[in-house]
Amino acid sequence: MIVRTTLALCAALALLTSNSAMAQPSKNRVVRIAELEIDPAQLDAYKAFLAEEIEASVRLEPGVLSLSAVSIKGSPTRIRILEIYADQAGYEAHLLTPHFLKYKNGTASMVKSLTLLETDPIKLCTKADCG
């Protein structure tokens, strides 16, 4: 009986926990697309900086909900990053963090071009969230 109650409680708590990180109203979210062209000679170094910055941002910052970086297949120096912040304050706080500044300064000579697209979210769903 205790086991069953425990399992039921766990299921409920697990559901709550798995949704809590991205449960903010989606209307407040800030979603941006970054389109970058990287110096081919420095691509590996750039990707190392980027991966470290993404991992730290999502792990450490409450306001950074998701960062997804890909390169266009066949064009490895063409990078796209989808950035999802809880709100404008979360985005602005991100710009001041040591890990972001390390990335920004460390990659300044590697980035040949950067286009930032602001967006209006339509629907953002992951296994942990749908809002």
Place this chain on the structure above:
Amino acid sequence: MIVRTTLALCAALALLTSNSAMAQPSKNRVVRIAELEIDPAQLDAYKAFLAEEIEASVRLEPGVLSLSAVSIKGSPTRIRILEIYADQAGYEAHLLTPHFLKYKNGTASMVKSLTLLETDPIKLCTKADCG
């Protein structure tokens, strides 16, 4: 004592649950970017189809990890969708689902252009996952 044990168990299970959905090795993931231009006269109807399809796909399909749809700010008919599938099989299964076919057929006359970009993932992190 039971309460504390329950809470400890819950914390462990919650952690497992919140990570399990996207815990596949990232090397298998299929990530695509869709870039669409929508008929302005049908934009609201298109967005309703899209939101319904995204919600159902992420909720019902184990192989659909994340779908993020946005429009470019100031250009509401320019839509971008970042699609993250667990693997190729997850992507192919998605194409055969009733909710995807409803979206695809229902919006055929609304989509003025569609560009699908295949990508190579560099780093994909959300609050529920980092791999």
